Amino acid sequence: MTAVEFERVRKAFGRARNATHAVDDVTWRAEPGQVFGVLGPNGAGKTTMIRMLLDILRPDAGTIRVDGVPAGNQAPAFKHRVGYLPEERGLYRKRKVMDVLVYLAALKGVGAATARRRAAAWLERFGLADTARRKIETLSKGMSQKLQILSCILHEPDLVVLDEPFSGLDPVNVRLVRDVIRQLAAGGALVFLSTHMMAEVEVLCDRVLMMHRGRQLLCGTLAEIKRAYTDFDAVVDRDAAPEGLACVERVVAAATGKQIHLRAGRTIVDLMREMGAAGRPVRRLEEGAKPLEDIFVSIVGSHAEEPPAEPPRERAA
Numbered sequence: 001m002t003a004v005e006f007e008r009v010r011k012a013f014g015r016a017r018n019a020t021h022a023v024d025d026v027t028w029r030a031e032p033g034q035v036f037g038v039l040g041p042n043g044a045g046k047t048t049m050i051r052m053l054l055d056i057l058r059p060d061a062g063t064i065r066v067d068g069v070p071a072g073n074q075a076p077a078f079k080h081r082v083g084y085l086p087e088e089r090g091l092y093r094k095r096k097v098m099d100v101l102v103y104l105a106a107l108k109g110v111g112a113a114t115a116r117r118r119a120a121a122w123l124e125r126f127g128l129a130d131t132a133r134r135k136i137e138t139l140s141k142g143m144s145q146k147l148q149i150l151s152c153i154l155h156e157p158d159l160v161v162l163d164e165p166f167s168g169l170d171p172v173n174v175r176l177v178r179d180v181i182r183q184l185a186a187g188g189a190l191v192f193l194s195t196h197m198m199a200e201v202e203v204l205c206d207r208v209l210m211m212h213r214g215r216q217l218l219c220g221t222l223a224e225i226k227r228a229y230t231d232f233d234a235v236v237d238r239d240a241a242p243e244g245l246a247c248v249e250r251v252v253a254a255a256t257g258k259q260i261h262l263r264a265g266r267t268i269v270d271l272m273r274e275m276g277a278a279g280r281p282v283r284r285l286e287e288g289a290k291p292l293e294d295i296f297v298s299i300v301g302s303h304a305e306e307p308p309a310e311p312p313r314e315r316a317a
Contacts, residue, residue, distance in 0.1 A: 002067055002081065002158040002190050004036075004053065005029045009062035011048055011214075022048040023059070024214040030192065030207060032158070035185050037205035038194045039296055045214040046194045047087060050161055053192070054084060066159070080109045083157035087164050087194075089148050093137040097128070100136060101151055108155035115154065122150045126176065141168045149177060153184065160184055161192045166200060178204060198293040208292070212300050222292070229298070230290040232259040234268050240282040245274045256291075257284065 009026045012019040023045045030036035038046050051057040052064055055071045064071040066078070092100050098119060105115035123129045126146045131139060139147065145168045153160060162181070166174050174197075181204055185191050195201065201208060201222075208225060210217040218225060235257045242248050242258065247266040252259040262271065268287055275282055 003029070003031050004159070004190060004192070005063075005065045006049070006053075007063045007065070009049075009052065009059045009064060011045075011052060011057065011059050021214045023052070025062075026209075026211070026214075026216045027062075028207075028209050028216070028219045030190055032190050033185055033188050034206040035181060035191045035193055035204045037201040037208045038192070038211065039196075039198070039201060039208060039292075040211035041300060043213065044211040046211060047163065048214075049211075050084075050163060050192070050194065054082065054161065077109075080155065081158045083152035083155065083160045085149055085152045085160075085162045085165055087167075089144070091136050091144065091148060091151070094135060096133055096135055097123070097139075097147060098132040101147075101154060104151045105154045108157075110155050118154050118156075119150070122154065125180075126150055142170060142173060145169055146173060146177070149180070153180070157189065159190050159192070161194075163194045164196070165193070166195060166197050174200070198291070198296060202292050210296060210299060217299050225295060226289045226292070229295045230288045231261075232288040232290075233262040234260040234271055234288050235284075235286050236260065236282050237284040240275070240285075241280045242271065242275065242282075245271070245278065247271055247274055259288065 006026050006028050009023055010021070011023040012021045014020055026045075026049065038049070040046050048057065052059050053066075053071060055074065058072060066074060098116065101119040102112055102115045105118070106112065110118075120129070120132070123132055128143060128146060128150075131143065131147075136144065136147070149162070149165055152162075165177055165181075169177060178200060181191055181193065193201070193205065205222060207219070207221055209219045218228075220228075232252065235254070236242055237257050238253075240258060242260050243251050247262055247270040249261045249263045252261070260271065262268075268285070272285060275285070
């Protein structure tokens with residue numbers, strides 16, 4: 001099982017005042033069995049962070065630990081425990097599907113017979129059983145995407161890094177990949193998920209990191225984030241009539257229904273009781289929780305005009 005920790009990690013490209021700070025003082029921790037989601041607009045530093053985690057790049061400052069060991073000090077066999085789906089896809093297009101899967105599994109230390117058995121089972125699961133003898137260049141974009149995902153989990157890794165895994169998939173296959181991610185986490189793997197699909201983050205992720213211009217804006221569980229950034233207490237359907245109740249301070253119309261702000265010291269239980277006593281029917285009553293997309297847009301928007309961080313001075317030679 002694999003745990004990952006970033007501690008005040010920085011990475012810049014270029015020199016002196018022209019440096020671009022791709023990752024700027026980022027700290028977080030993720031545990032085995034979690035789906036750890038990373039959100040941020042293009043240029044936020046997500047891919048740079050992934051490459052440092054995998055020791056493709058080295059940080060300029062800070063520490064990255066995997067199971068307590070610095071990422072750069074891992075034994076060569078550590079790479080056999082990692083599955084990586086990069087945003088830039090790449091498969092051997094002139095080769096047959098099964099041959100490529102067996103070859104990629106061999107690079108991770110899996111024998112040919114085991115690789116073929118696992119590949120056949122996963123191809124069946126992904127609806128690709130009839131493609132085993134086909135050349136990859138004959139596959140559709142969605143089929144190729146599923147094959148790419150399959151190739152990075154065939155060796156049963158402890159750490160699975162997925163960069164935009166839902167790209168090019170229709171809703172049926174999005175659900176399929178979502179179920180596979182849940183299965184991996186339930187089996188004890190740490191799944192590191194970088195995606196722009198907020199809905200998938202909401203239903204999949206145990207912890208979420210938001211980044212903008214290399215900076216960490218927030219990190220925590222989904223419940224913690226929603227609690228911190230939701231400024232209303234409950235939401236009811238549009239036809240409900242909570243106005244004028246003793247526990248209600250004000251009601252605001254919203255796309256999701258009516259958002260209710262309760263008076264200090266009053267709870268959603270008080271609201272339920274008073275709605276019932278007043279004979280006011282309600283089809284939906286939920287505790288207040290702002291959609292993650294709204295939180296993301298408001299946080300990133302509030303930082304949009306901030307100047308980039310001041311680059312460090314060059315050290316004397």
